[in-house]
Amino acid sequence: MGFENFGTVSFTAEAKAADFITYLEAGKVMATRCRKCGVSYFPPRMDCPRCLSSDVEWFEIKGDGKLISYTVVNYGPTGFENDAPYILALGEFDGGVQIFACLSRDIEQKDIQIGMGLVVSPVKLPDNRIAYEFKKG
Amino acid sequence: MEDVAIAGAGQSVFSRKCGVSIRELCFEAFKEAMEGLDITGDDIDASIICSAPEYDKQRSPAGLISEYLELTPKPSFYVETVCSSSSTGLRVAWSLVKAGLHRVVAVIGFQKMSELTSREAAERMGRGGDIIWESPFGLTMPAGYAMYARAHMAKYGTTEEQLAKVRVKNSHYGASNPKATYRKELSLDEILGSEVVTSPLKKFDCCANADGSSCIIVARGDVAKGITDVPIWIIGLGAATDTMTMSGRESLTGLRCAQEAGKQAYQMAGIGAQDIDVAEVHDCFTISEILAYEDLGFAKPGEGVGLIEEKQTYADGKMPVNVDGGLLSKGHPIGATGGSQIRTIVHQLRGQATEAQVKGAEIGLVHNIGGIGQYGNVTILRR
Ligand SMILES: [Zn+2]
Numbered sequence: 075m076g077f078e079n080f081g082t083v084s085f086t087a088e089a090k091a092a093d094f095i096t097y098l099e100a101g102k103v104m105a106t107r108c109r110k111c112g113v114s115y116f117p118p119r120m121d122c123p124r125c126l127s128s129d130v131e132w133f134e135i136k137g138d139g140k141l142i143s144y145t146v147v148n149y150g151p152t153g154f155e156n157d158a159p160y161i162l163a164l165g166e167f168d169g170g171v172q173i174f175a176c177l178s179r180d181i182e183q184k185d186i187q188i189g190m191g192l193v194v195s196p197v198k199l200p201d202n203r204i205a206y207e208f209k210k211g
Numbered sequence: 212m213e214d215v216a217i218a219g220a221g222q223s224v225f226s227r228k229c230g231v232s233i234r235e236l237c238f239e240a241f242k243e244a245m246e247g248l249d250i251t252g253d254d255i256d257a258s259i260i261c262s263a264p265e266y267d268k269q270r271s272p273a274g275l276i277s278e279y280l281e282l283t284p285k286p287s288f289y290v291e292t293v294c295s296s297s298s299t300g301l302r303v304a305w306s307l308v309k310a311g312l313h314r315v316v317a318v319i320g321f322q323k324m325s326e327l328t329s330r331e332a333a334e335r336m337g338r339g340g341d342i343i344w345e346s347p348f349g350l351t352m353p354a355g356y357a358m359y360a361r362a363h364m365a366k367y368g369t370t371e372e373q374l375a376k377v378r379v380k381n382s383h384y385g386a387s388n389p390k391a392t393y394r395k396e397l398s399l400d401e402i403l404g405s406e407v408v409t410s411p412l413k414k415f416d417c418c419a420n421a422d423g424s425s426c427i428i429v430a431r432g433d434v435a436k437g438i439t440d441v442p443i444w445i446i447g448l449g450a451a452t453d454t455m456t457m458s459g460r461e462s463l464t465g466l467r468c469a470q471e472a473g474k475q476a477y478q479m480a481g482i483g484a485q486d487i488d489v490a491e492v493h494d495c496f497t498i499s500e501i502l503a504y505e506d507l508g509f510a511k512p513g514e515g516v517g518l519i520e521e522k523q524t525y526a527d528g529k530m531p532v533n534v535d536g537g538l539l540s541k542g543h544p545i546g547a548t549g550g551s552q553i554r555t556i557v558h559q560l561r562g563q564a565t566e567a568q569v570k571g572a573e574i575g576l577v578h579n580i581g582g583i584g585q586y587g588n589v590t591i592l593r594r
Contacts, residue, residue, distance in 0.1 A: 147349060152333070172458040
């Protein structure tokens with residue numbers, strides 16, 4: 075299985091990084107690390123352009139992150155008409171790993187603060203789709 | 212090696228719906244650029260066609276447009292960096308002329324966005340992000356810039372009212388630009404009261420999709436002198452990139468691609484920000500103009516809002532910016548935008564600006580950004 079059911083609307087399915095989805099189904103949000111030079115990647119990459127190695131390992135993104143920025147989108151593009159309003163956000167996690175995702179609908183807009191604590195976790199969407207989202211840390 | 216100049220610059224009227232085909236749209240800009248030059252289409256050695264794909268059904272538009280303008284059998288090809296495509300086209304044209312391969316090159320930018328509904332256009336723009344990792348969350352251009360705005364506000368205390376003042380200025384100048392989509396002055400209250408598109412950006416913080424074309428005739432210095440009375444010299448070029456993903460960005464309080472491109476252009480021109488007499492910056496959103504002030508060194512990081520508060524970026528201020536109305540008034544026909552910005556600076560340096568002439572302007576700057584800060588282009592021109 076690839077990225078065909080990832081997010082609200084997916085645009086392509088095949089990728090060497092498709093194991094990401096298998097981990098996501100199992101409840102884990104994963105990044106990759108180059109075994110040769112130690113650089114870590116999110117979004118995960120299966121190839122390291124720095125040392126030209128494709129020997130990478132998966133590791134789980136755990137712990138608290140913090141909110142870098144966000145926006146409440148009131149006008150979604152094609153395929154997102156029924157999603158709006160939704161909140162896009164950028165979070166920073168351990169080791170400087172940054173993740174782009176939606177803020178959970180459980181978080182009220184008045185409670186959102188730049189710098190607030192976040193955790194990232196898988197979320198099931200309608201029609202058997204899956205993504206990850208930020209919850210309060 | 213010979214210097215390179217702009218001999219002619221033109222654009223179509225920018226509008227929500229042009230009602231003509233893309234080839235006819237391009238003719239309008241070509242006509243304005245060529246009028247008054249002592250050459251015909253036969254003297255153009257190559258054409259570079261610039262637009263973002265997937266707005267109209269035509270594949271490989273370079274062939275179509277070079278035929279309609281009778282530029283065949285000379286070489287023609289397509290370049291693309293979304294919203295900065297025609298600045299990239301100018302960079303390629305400069306290289307071709309500087310290298311001695313061609314004497315005169317036409318850079319033609321166009322976009323006919325009215326072929327799509329605005330939701331479809333937003334979807335195309337969303338796919339201008341990383342389609343595996345970020346587009347599936349519903350990323351749009353305004354949303355990306357809104358995240359920059361929110362981060363800038365959090366770090367520097369920038370307010371929505373300060374952002375709105377950018378639109379107040381640009382709508383003031385746009386009102387007298389006969390080529391602009393929006394020719395109406397907007398008040399601070401109208402802007403602040405407009406509906407929220409993607410917080411904190413409201414409808415009037417955003418430029419509109421538009422149809423339009425632009426054309427720049429680039430020539431070897433000696434040739435330019437022979438075909439126009441006032442060649443405008445290309446003295447600085449900068450180009451840079453940043454990550455496709457939002458998650459790869461080092462900071463959301465400035466555009467690294469613009470900072471880097473600006474540095475290169477200043478260095479090539481041998482000047483600094485203080486030497487710029489007039490600038491066109493990529494105000495796709497009000498926040499984008501504030502970021503540009505800071506990324507180009509017109510103000511220190513976090514102090515860009517001071518320029519708009521003190522009206523220093525009005526035509527009679529210290530650093531006039533977007534005194535043709537900017538993208539916010541003109542509209543943003545993606546592939547045509549950079550060429551339109553260059554045309555405005557050419558007019559300013561020739562003392563022919565119709566909206567608001569900056570007195571004695573000798574050096575001008577164009578800042579043209581592709582995507583949500585993926586591609587940065589800065590061009591410096593001198594009379
Ligand atoms: Zn490596």
